[in-house]
Amino acid sequence: xxxxxxxxxxxxxxxxxxxxxxxxxxxxxxxxxxxxxxxxxxxxxxxxxxxxxxxxxxxxxxxxxxxxxxxxxxxxxxxxxxxxxxxxxxxxxxxxxxxxxxxxxxxxxxxxxxxxxxxxxxxxxxxxxxxxxxxxxxxxxxxxxxxxxxxxxxxxxxxxxxxxxxxxxxxxxxxxxxxxxxxxxxxxxxxxxxxxxxxxxxxxxxxxxxxxxxxxxxxxxxxxxxxxxxxxxxxxxxxxxxxxxxxxxxxxxxxxxxxxxxxxxxxxxxxxxxxxxxxxxxxxxxxxxxxxxxxxxxxxxxxxxxxxxxxxxxxxxxxxxxxxxxxxxxxxxxxxxxxxxxxxxxxxxxxxxxxxxxxxxxxxxxxxxxxxxxxxxxxxxxxxxxxxxxxxxxxxxxxxxxxxxxxxxxxxxxxxxxxxxxxxxxxxxxxxxxxxxxxxxxxxxxxxxxxxxxxxxxxxxxxxxxxxxxxxxxxxxxxxxxxxxxxxxxxxxxxxxxxxxxxxxxxxxxxxxxxxxxxxxxxxxxxxxxxxxxxxxxxxxxxxxxxxxxxxxxxxxxxxxx
Ligand code: ATP
Ligand code: MG
Ligand code: MG
Ligand code: MG
Numbered sequence: 001x002x003x004x005x006x007x008x009x010x011x012x013x014x015x016x017x018x019x020x021x022x023x024x025x026x027x028x029x030x031x032x033x034x035x036x037x038x039x040x041x042x043x044x045x046x047x048x049x050x051x052x053x054x055x056x057x058x059x060x061x062x063x064x065x066x067x068x069x070x071x072x073x074x075x076x077x078x079x080x081x082x083x084x085x086x087x088x089x090x091x092x093x094x095x096x097x098x099x100x101x102x103x104x105x106x107x108x109x110x111x112x113x114x115x116x117x118x119x120x121x122x123x124x125x126x127x128x129x130x131x132x133x134x135x136x137x138x139x140x141x142x143x144x145x146x147x148x149x150x151x152x153x154x155x156x157x158x159x160x161x162x163x164x165x166x167x168x169x170x171x172x173x174x175x176x177x178x179x180x181x182x183x184x185x186x187x188x189x190x191x192x193x194x195x196x197x198x199x200x201x202x203x204x205x206x207x208x209x210x211x212x213x214x215x216x217x218x219x220x221x222x223x224x225x226x227x228x229x230x231x232x233x234x235x236x237x238x239x240x241x242x243x244x245x246x247x248x249x250x251x252x253x254x255x256x257x258x259x260x261x262x263x264x265x266x267x268x269x270x271x272x273x274x275x276x277x278x279x280x281x282x283x284x285x286x287x288x289x290x291x292x293x294x295x296x297x298x299x300x301x302x303x304x305x306x307x308x309x310x311x312x313x314x315x316x317x318x319x320x321x322x323x324x325x326x327x328x329x330x331x332x333x334x335x336x337x338x339x340x341x342x343x344x345x346x347x348x349x350x351x352x353x354x355x356x357x358x359x360x361x362x363x364x365x366x367x368x369x370x371x372x373x374x375x376x377x378x379x380x381x382x383x384x385x386x387x388x389x390x391x392x393x394x395x396x397x398x399x400x401x402x403x404x405x406x407x408x409x410x411x412x413x414x415x416x417x418x419x420x421x422x423x424x425x426x427x428x429x430x431x432x433x434x435x436x437x438x439x440x441x442x443x444x445x446x447x448x449x450x451x452x453x454x455x456x457x458x459x460x461x462x463x464x465x466x467x468x469x470x471x472x473x474x475x476x477x478x479x480x481x482x483x484x485x486x487x488x489x490x491x492x493x494x495x496x497x498x499x500x501x502x503x504x505x506x507x508x509x510x511x512x513x514x515x516x517x518x519x520x521x522x523x524x525x526x527x528x529x530x531x532x533x534x535x536x537x538x539x540x541x542x543x544x545x546x547x548x549x550x551x552x553x554x555x556x557x558x559x560x561x562x
Contacts, residue, residue, distance in 0.1 A: 001471065003506045007044055009033075010518050020216045022453035023148030025462050029521050031449075031470075038145025038153030040446075045522070048470035049449050050156065054135050056187050056467065057158045057443060064180040066131040066160050071113045073137055077103035079112035083421045091269075094139045094153075106139035111418050111440060114161045118436065119424035125165045128426060128436070129173055133160035135445060143272070147216065149446040150406060150454075156445040163419075163436045165426065170437045174206075174413055177441040181210055181409050188448060189465030191455055193405065195221050196231040206413030210443075211405025212451035221405045226398025233402070237394045251369040258366040267366065271357055406451045407444070414438040456545075462523030463545050471504040473561070474524040478512045478531040489530040492539065492554060496528075499558055520544070526561060 008030040017034075018024040026032050031046030042050060058068065077095070080086035086093075086105075094106040107113065114132055122130065138157045145153050162173035178194070185192045190212045197209040209232055211221055222236035223229065231237070261270050357368050391400040418424070419435040428434050449468070456463045466472065473496055477489035486507075493505040504524060506515050512531075519527050529540040533551065541560055542549035552560045 004508045022450040045470045052468045060180045060184045064176045066133045108140040115418045115422045129164040131162040150450045158443040160441040162439040198235040210409035212408045217404035217406040221403045224393040224398045227396040259364045409443045411441045461521035471502040473503045474527045476506045485534045488534045
């Protein structure tokens with residue numbers, strides 16, 4: 001490709017809205033432009049990188065036996081009502097109406113669509129297992145779109161869904177996706193770690209997140225420095241220490257008016273808090289005892305059973321038996337109707353296990369900067385699991401350390417959660433109907449590109465790994481008005497192209513300084529500079545990553561690059 005023809009608007013200035021390096025560089029290097037908050041156009045260079053990621057993902061998914069399909073972004077509300085997610089998904093779900101006032105959603109994920117597809121077209125064990133995947137645009141109305149395409153509202157995801165006849169089958173499908181993900185992220189040159197994640201209502205060891213390690217990551221990973229244990233902080237198991245022994249924020253508790261706030265959802269909306277990374281709780285007072293029902297992480301509040309919460313080290317002053325006696329439903333936590341005689345004492349949202357918001361037990365008021373244990377004496381609060389670095393690993397007694405990560409992939413054993421609700425059944429060998437056993441597996445394709453830039457850049461620009469680079473080699477004639485340089489650069493461009501490399505030729509009549517700055521910014525793995533020694537057939541070959549450069553004769557160039 002000749003750069004004089006390429007739509008590649010680079011910027012010297014750092015765009016004001018971009019807080020992190022990858023966002024700044026993806027805009028400055030002309031990979032993308034924002035259309036509106038959290039929505040981006042990919043320019044030619046950006047699109048090439050996206051395609052590289054997609055090709056790796058396709059190859060590995062196909063190799064793992066998954067089959068590619070393409071499902072619509074527009075989905076009818078009825079499917080979401082079948083699974084209860086029409087209500088449970090909340091404001092992140094982009095909803096729209098057609099001209100007949102029928103409700104639709106712009107798909108944030110495709111469990112409903114794929115389950116209905118399989119339900120209607122496959123009903124015998126003979127056709128199972130099957131794994132269907134797509135690479136497609138997803139929509140989520142994130143509370144806080146930020147970091148460019150790391151958290152955008154329109155983004156590209158690879159999502160796969162497996163259907164099995166047994167739990168053992170699901171285990172195999174899951175493992176095969178886990179292995180494929182490991183190959184994908186390795187090939188993409190990411191430094192990553194697979195961590196146990198919080199399975200919420202499903203429980204068990206049924207989910208892992210793949211985290212690209214990075215300081216700007218929004219997730220905290222707790223890992224053991226002695227054994228190979230690693231988990232999302234929300235899920236991490238350590239040897240328990242009470243809150244009182246830990247340090248927490250010193251900001252004083254403050255009473256603030258919160259008119260009309262009655263549920264956790266309203267509370268979080270009121271303080272413009274993001275659902276993820278929070279502990280959410282409702283506190284009931286019943287018979288002079290407090291009950292705290294609590295959920296961690298990004299699970300749908302309505303969908304998490306209290307029993308699972310209690311299992312997942314949630315706090316409750318009362319046992320399940322006691323709660324039954326009190327008549328507190330073991331079904332849903334969240335805005336549900338409490339039985340007669342049970343009053344809501346407080347609601348609570350805790351961010352990063354430090355500062356919290358809690359009901360002031362007074363109509364239309366809340367406390368902010370609450371420190372559980374310091375400001376509230378209710379025993380249940382003191383049980384909040386507040387893990388800190390240096391805690392003891394519950395597996396081996398080693399030390400827990402923290403790292404930050406960007407969630408680039410997620411594998412999840414769904415079980416029969418969707419197939420039961422939607423009636424996706426198959427006939428087993430004995431002619432008996434059984435619900436299909438499902439798994440789902442996502443990769444943030446566009447987020448991966450940003451994670452790659454975040455991990456591979458310096459003060460001058462991007463440093464593409466070979467596998468994702470938009471082009472492999474940048475051929476830069478220092479002065480295109482010099483006929484010798486121009487000719488040599490063109491013949492090198494042709495030669496490298498014939499040898500199978502993807503080459504960008506900077507044939508623009510720009511000053512050398514401008515060209516070099518752009519070349520570093522764009523960050524192709526190899527730069528071949530054609531300058532003063534062109535008449536002798538000598539060019540400079542420079543490796544972007546190490547900065548190493550060497551004069552090479554054109555006749556040796558191919559051998560040198562290999
Ligand atoms: P997060 O915790 O970052 O909000 P998630 O757990 O909600 O992500 P999943 O539902 O697991 O996301 O979706 C699968 C993958 O899609 C994620 O692992 C991530 O790589 C990607 N992804 C999710 N939300 C976004 C987004 N808003 N922008 C870009 N990529 C995203
Ligand atoms: Mg999310
Ligand atoms: Mg997540
Ligand atoms: Mg996830």
